[in-house]
Amino acid sequence: MSNHWKKTLLHPNDSIESAIKNLDETALQVVLVVDESNSLLGTVTDGDIRRGLLKGLDMNKPIQTIMNSNSFVVLPTMSSDLVLQLMKANKIHQIPIVDENRKVFGLHVLDDILLPNKMENLFVIMAGGKGVRLRPYTENCPKPLLPVAGKPILEHIIERAKADGFYKFIISxxxxxxxxxxxFQDGKKWNVEIEYLREETPLGTAGALSLIKEKFTLPFLVSNGDVLTHIRYSDLLDFHVDHKATATMAVRLHEWQHPFGVVHTKGVDIIDFEEKPVYKTHVNAGIYALSSDIIPYLKNNEYMDMPTLFSKIKNSTKKTIVYPMHESWMDIGRPDDYESLNKP
Structure with missing residues (x-):
């Protein structure tokens, strides 16, 4: 998401004439009316202006006289897929992105969702594992090449990321x-660019990043090569940037029900009973957004997994955060996982 939306910001006492000029200059078809702290007060569209003019409003009147103070808004965590559904259902082309205090974080524009901008950020896929748990399927085929719905797992990941505007891929x-x-060769068949990191010995999901020769300037994404999901990768990257994080981990809520009634005790005394309680935890989804300043934490050709990298970053007081996922997600780790995906 670019920062072009910031040009749409006006204040409630700005004139209707200035709103018309703003709409012409930004071509985003909406003005976001904010207070001094950048909290959203309302929106103004071409339709609002036309209705105001029909009522005979003076062009010098403040835009608060015509703004819509009940416009649709969404939180930064809402996926673009849900935003698109909301736009289609309500026949709107722009939705402001605000936090819990209505402070403006961005703007969803329908054209950008349907035709995403080309992303210059790298997309790294870890595809070097042996897939031991998936044997015998992986005895003669690397796990990322196992077919799901007629094409390799890795191809699904690349096509999903390409739909979000990513075209620079590195596969470990x-x-x-x-x-x-x-x-996959150089990726031309998919109209993307693909380079490879060749691990002589397994380096782990973070250690392989030390082999990248290209200098990092932009934040980048990393995905395990066996994760199928409908996540919007660009939303994860935006979330990472908006929160000024060094490392962001996508997480899924995992629920597990205890098969027995649980007895809580203190010494020999019974404190409480719970009948087959449900425990909820966040689990690592195997998808990450990282900033360029993670480089000092890596050593060339040294094994490191991603949780270790996050621990090192956190211990140095840099910001590590989670991105809560609600989208479909599957880590294809066991034969029954894989077989269930390929059932007719």
Missing amino acids: IHYLGHMIEEY
Whole structure:
């Protein structure tokens, strides 16, 4: 998401004439009316202006006289898929993004969702694992190349990311990596660019990043090569940037019900009973957004998994955060996971 939306900000005492000029200059078809702290008060569209003019309002009148103070808004965590559904259902083309205090964070524009901007950020996919838990399927095929719905898992990830505007991919390979290279080559078939990190020995989900020769300037995404999801990767990146984080981990809410009644005790005394309680925890979804300043935490060709990297960053007082997911997600780790995806 670009910062072009910031040009749409006006104050309630600005004139209707200034709103018309703003609409012409930004071409975003909406003015966001904010107070001194950038909290949203309302919106003004071309339709609002036309209705005001029909009522005979003076062009020098303040825009608060015509603004819509009950416009649709969404939180930064709402996925673009849900935003798109909201736009279609209500026949609107712009929705302001605000936090819990209505402070403006951005603007969803229908055209940008349907035709996403080209992202210069790298998209790194970790595809070097042996997939031991998926044997015998992975004895002669790397897990990311296993077909789901007629195409490899890795192809699903690349196409999903491409739909969000990403086109610069780096794939880390080790086990049967030549098969992945032969299939995807340089990515031209998918109209993307693909380069490879060739791990001589397994380096882990974070350690492989030390092999990247390109200098990091922009934040980038990392995904495990066996994760299928409908997440909007660009939303995760926006969330990471908006929160000024060094490292962001996508997490899923996992619920587990205890099969027995639980007895809480203190010594020999019974304190409480819980009948088959449900425990809720956040689990690592295997998708991350990282800023360029993670480089000092990596050592060339040294093994490191992603939780260790996050711990190192957190211990140095840098900001590490989670991105709560609600989208569909599956980590294809076991044969029954894989078989369930390919049932007719």
